[in-house]
Amino acid sequence: MRTIPIPYHTGTADLHIDEASLEAVIVAQTHGYDPGQTETDIIRSALQNPVGTPPLHELAQGKKNVVLVTSDHTRSVPSRLTLPILLEEIRRGSPDAQITILVATGLHRPTTEEEQRRMFGDRIVDRERIVVNNAFQPEDYVNLGTLPSGAEFCVHHLAVECDLLVTEGFIEPHFFAGFSGGRKSILPGICSKETVNENHSFRAVASPFAASGVLEKNPIHEDMLAAARRVNVQFIFNVALNGEKKVIAAFAGDLEQAHAAGVAFVRSLAQCPRAQGDIVITSNGGYPLDQNLYQSVKAVATAETCCREDGIIIMCCGCADGMGGDNFARIMTMGPPAEVEAYLSAIPPKESIPEQWNAQVYVRVLKNHRVILVSDFLPAEQIRAAGMIPARTPDEALALARAEKGGDARVVVIPDGVAVVIV
Structure with a gap:
C-alpha cells in the first residue's frame, strides 16, 4: 500500500x-527543483539582470507616477518578498515618485485588508497606497479601442495615467490561456467586466488552441498580449514556484521577452508524458x-x-x-x-x-x-x-x-x- x-x-x-x-x-519537476539560491537572492539577481530592458531603477528615473500591478488573494505570488524589493528599486531611481499598488482582481471579489496584510505584510499595507481593482465600477475604466478579436478594451484608468507601469506575477500552466503571468496582469487583471467577459467568451474558450501550455494561435493569449502592449507595460517581474509555493526562479524585464524566458523555464519542468x-x-x-x-x-x-x-x-x-x-x-x-x-x-x-x-x-x-x-x-x-x-x-x-x-x-x-x- x-x-x-x-x-x-x-x-x-x-x-x-x-x-x-x-x-x-x-508530478511536475518544479516540485523537487533545487535552485541552489535563497528566494531573496533569486529575486535580486533577476532584477539586476533584466531581459530586454534596462534595470527597473533606471526605468524609474524621472518618473513621477508609477503603478505597480500585483495579484490578488487567489494567487500564490510571494508579494511579501517581492513587493518590498520592487518598491526599493523604483525609489532607487525616483525617490519622490508617487507609487500606487493596484491589485489585479479580474472578476474576483475584492481582496480584503486582512488578505492584503497576509499577502503583502503590515508595513506595506500601512505605508503604501493600495487600490483594489473592481471590474464592476465602470467609472474606473477608460476605453482604448478594440483588441484583435474585436473585443472592446476597457482598462483601469490608473494604468493609462501613469508614466511607468510595472507588473508582478507568477508563471504556471493555465488551462485556457496557455500560461499565466506577464500580460495576464492587465487582461483580465485590471480590465472592466465587459472586456474580461468577451476575452473569456464561449467561442474563445472553445478554440482548440485555448489549452494548457499553448500560446501560439491562442485567441485568449493574443488579446491579452495586445492589451498589455496597448497600455505600455514597461517592466514585468514574474516568478516560478515549487509545490511549497517557494520561489525557484525569477524573470524580469520586457513584457514579452521576460515572459517567454519564464514560460520556457516552467515548460521545461512542467511537461509530463500522458x-x-x-x-x-x-x-x-x-x-x-x-x-x-x-x-x-x-x-x-x-x-x-x-x-x-x-x-x-x-x-x-x-x-x-x-x-x-x-x-x-x-x-x-x-x-x-x-x-x-x-x-x-x-x-x-x-x-x-x-x-x-x-x-x-x-x-x-x-x-x-x-x-x-x-x-x-x-x-x-x-x-x-x-x-x-x-x-x-x-x-x-x-x-x-x-x-x-x-x-x-x-x-x-x-x-x-x-x-x-x-x-
Whole structure:
C-alpha cells in the first residue's frame, strides 16, 4: 500500500492506494527543483539582470507616477518578498515618485485588508497606497479601442495615467490561456467586466488552441498580449514556484521577452508524458487556488486529458470560500451538462456572462466523466446540485470510484493538476 499526500486547503489529504493499481503518478519537476539560491537572492539577481530592458531603477528615473500591478488573494505570488524589493528599486531611481499598488482582481471579489496584510505584510499595507481593482465600477475604466478579436478594451484608468507601469506575477500552466503571468496582469487583471467577459467568451474558450501550455494561435493569449502592449507595460517581474509555493526562479524585464524566458523555464519542468487511467485523482495544489469550486476546474481540465472515456475524475478541493461566484453557481446547477453547454454556446461573445468560462469547461468534462469532489467545506447538497458526487476523503472517493469501475481499474494520480502540462 502506498500513501500519496494530495495538496488540500492549507495542508494535505492522504491517499492510500495499492501500488499494483497505479498506472502513473504525474508530478511536475518544479516540485523537487533545487535552485541552489535563497528566494531573496533569486529575486535580486533577476532584477539586476533584466531581459530586454534596462534595470527597473533606471526605468524609474524621472518618473513621477508609477503603478505597480500585483495579484490578488487567489494567487500564490510571494508579494511579501517581492513587493518590498520592487518598491526599493523604483525609489532607487525616483525617490519622490508617487507609487500606487493596484491589485489585479479580474472578476474576483475584492481582496480584503486582512488578505492584503497576509499577502503583502503590515508595513506595506500601512505605508503604501493600495487600490483594489473592481471590474464592476465602470467609472474606473477608460476605453482604448478594440483588441484583435474585436473585443472592446476597457482598462483601469490608473494604468493609462501613469508614466511607468510595472507588473508582478507568477508563471504556471493555465488551462485556457496557455500560461499565466506577464500580460495576464492587465487582461483580465485590471480590465472592466465587459472586456474580461468577451476575452473569456464561449467561442474563445472553445478554440482548440485555448489549452494548457499553448500560446501560439491562442485567441485568449493574443488579446491579452495586445492589451498589455496597448497600455505600455514597461517592466514585468514574474516568478516560478515549487509545490511549497517557494520561489525557484525569477524573470524580469520586457513584457514579452521576460515572459517567454519564464514560460520556457516552467515548460521545461512542467511537461509530463500522458498516462491514461480509468480513475484520475488530482487537486488544485491546495490553498489559495482551491478556495472555491470555480477555480477547481483548472486541475479537472488536466485530469480530463488523462482520463479514459467514461472514466472518473476525483478532484480534491477544499472550497473554503464556497462555490466561487453567483453566476458560476447558477450555471452549474441549471441542468444536465449537455443542456448547459447548449445554453452557453448560444451566448454571443459581447454578451458573455461573468464566470461562464469555468462552467463551460466543467460541463465539457461532465458530459464524458463522473466527477467526485473531495471537500470538507462545500455542503454535499451543493456538490450534487453541481452534477458531482460528494466525498470527504481521497480514500472514500477512491472507494466510490472503484465500486463503479471495478477492482482492476487503472489509477492515475496527479497530486497538483495545475502544475503540469500533459503532452
